[in-house]
Amino acid sequence: AQTVTQSQPEMSVQEAETVTLSCTYDTSENNYYLFWYKQPPSRQMILVIRQEAYKQQNATENRFSVNFQKAAKSFSLKISDSQLGDTAMYFCAFMKLLGLLSGNTGKLIFGQGTTLQVKP
Amino acid sequence: EAGVAQSPRYKIIEKRQSVAFWCNPISGHATLYWYQQILGQGPKLLIQFQNNGVVDDSQLPKDRFSAERLKGVDSTLKIQPAKLEDSAVYLCASSLLSPQGTLYGYTFGSGTRLTVV
Numbered sequence: 001a002q003t004v005t006q007s008q009p010e011m012s013v014q015e016a017e018t019v020t021l022s023c024t025y026d027t028s029e030n031n032y033y034l035f036w037y038k039q040p041p042s043r044q045m046i047l048v049i050r051q052e053a054y055k056q057q058n059a060t061e062n063r064f065s066v067n068f069q070k071a072a073k074s075f076s077l078k079i080s081d082s083q084l085g086d087t088a089m090y091f092c093a094f095m096k097l098l099g100l101l102s103g104n105t106g107k108l109i110f111g112q113g114t115t116l117q118v119k120p
Numbered sequence: 121e122a123g124v125a126q127s128p129r130y131k132i133i134e135k136r137q138s139v140a141f142w143c144n145p146i147s148g149h150a151t152l153y154w155y156q157q158i159l160g161q162g163p164k165l166l167i168q169f170q171n172n173g174v175v176d177d178s179q180l181p182k183d184r185f186s187a188e189r190l191k192g193v194d195s196t197l198k199i200q201p202a203k204l205e206d207s208a209v210y211l212c213a214s215s216l217l218s219p220q221g222t223l224y225g226y227t228f229g230s231g232t233r234l235t236v237v
Contacts, residue, residue, distance in 0.1 A: 004162075033223060043209055045163070045228035091162050097221050106151050106215050106226070107176060110162030 002027045004094050006111035013082045014119050020067075021077045021114050023092030031097040034068065035108070036077045040088040048090070051075065052097065079116075087118045122146065124229035126212050132235045138200035141232045144193070145214030149225065151175075152189055154197050155211040157231070163211055169195065202236045209233050 003026045013019035025034070036048040051059045051068050058066050063083075067076045079086055092111040125144040133139050145152050150171050155163035166185065167177040171192040180187070184203070189195040199206055209231040216224040 031221075043211075043231040043233070045211060045213075047226070050223075093162075095223070097223075106153070106217050106223070107165050107168060108153075108155075108163070108213075108226075110164070113160075113162050 002029070002094050002096075002109050004092055004109050004111040006092055006114050008114045009112070010115045010117070012117040012119055013079075015084060016081055018078060018080045019082055019116065021079075021090055021092075021116065023075045023077070023111055025073050025075065025092070025094050027073070027094065029096055033095045033097055034066075034075045035093040035095070036064070036066070036075075037091045037093060037110075038086075038088045039091060039113075045091070049077065054097075082118045084118050084120060087116060089113045089115050124212055124214055124227050126210075126229035126232055128232055129230065130233050130235075132237060133202055135204055135236050136201040138198065139202055139234060140196055140198045141210050141212075141234075143195045143197070143212030143229060145195075145212070146216075146225070146227055149214035149216050149227075150192070151215045151217060152195050153213045153215070154187060154195070155213065157209040157211055159208070166197070166210075199234075202234075204236050207234055207236045 005024045032053045034051045038046045038048050049061045049064050063080045065078045091113045093108045127142050152169045154166045157163040167180045167187045168175045169189040172189045187197045211231045212229045215226040
């Protein structure tokens with residue numbers, strides 16, 4: 001069974017600075033997706049960034065980038081130039097990348113989350 | 121494109137009462153999920169539909185929870201009777217996956233916060 005672990009329950013950062021959130025996972029699969037989701041108080045789960053395990057290049061989306069270490073099963077999120085609007089709960093998530101007929105249900109397995117506070 | 125719609129936003133009920141949540145996925149998304157998110161934890165999958173068929177309900181407490189997806193579009197999740205430990209946010213999501221497993225979209229609704237007193 002797959003597991004996702006976020007070892008930092010809470011983090012804080014000053015506005016405009018850089019912060020890194022950690023995530024490790026355990027799987028015997030070779031092909032999968034990894035995600036970072038942001039959940040503000042509105043409860044909407046918002047996709048921040050996604051990484052396909054077969055891609056060696058780390059994904060980037062504007063101020064957000066990941067450090068994907070497949071052998072180490074590590075998937076950290078770096079937020080540059082932090083903004084007050086980045087304050088939220090952040091979840092790391094895993095999904096198998098298999099065909100539907102091969103048992104890919106699209107089920108997301110989430111970590112416990114990291115609460116990020118951006119301070120002015 | 122319109123997002124995943126959920127209602128109600130909030131619900132407070134007494135234990136042993138029943139409650140129902142509604143979800144309308146993104147048009148064209150064949151797969152629909154219900155997740156339960158207990159305060160301070162990550163969401164956990166309760167049930168997943170592919171069109172109107174159940175794909176995975178291994179984590180659904182079937183003695184009290186039920187769900188249906190009529191006509192392969194919107195879905196209803198019901199709890200009867202509710203327990204205190206059912207207090208949580210119930211998130212609906214929908215996705216578009218190719219038969220080969222390529223993910224074209226995965227969108228969550230804003231959830232329903234249930235409080236059982």
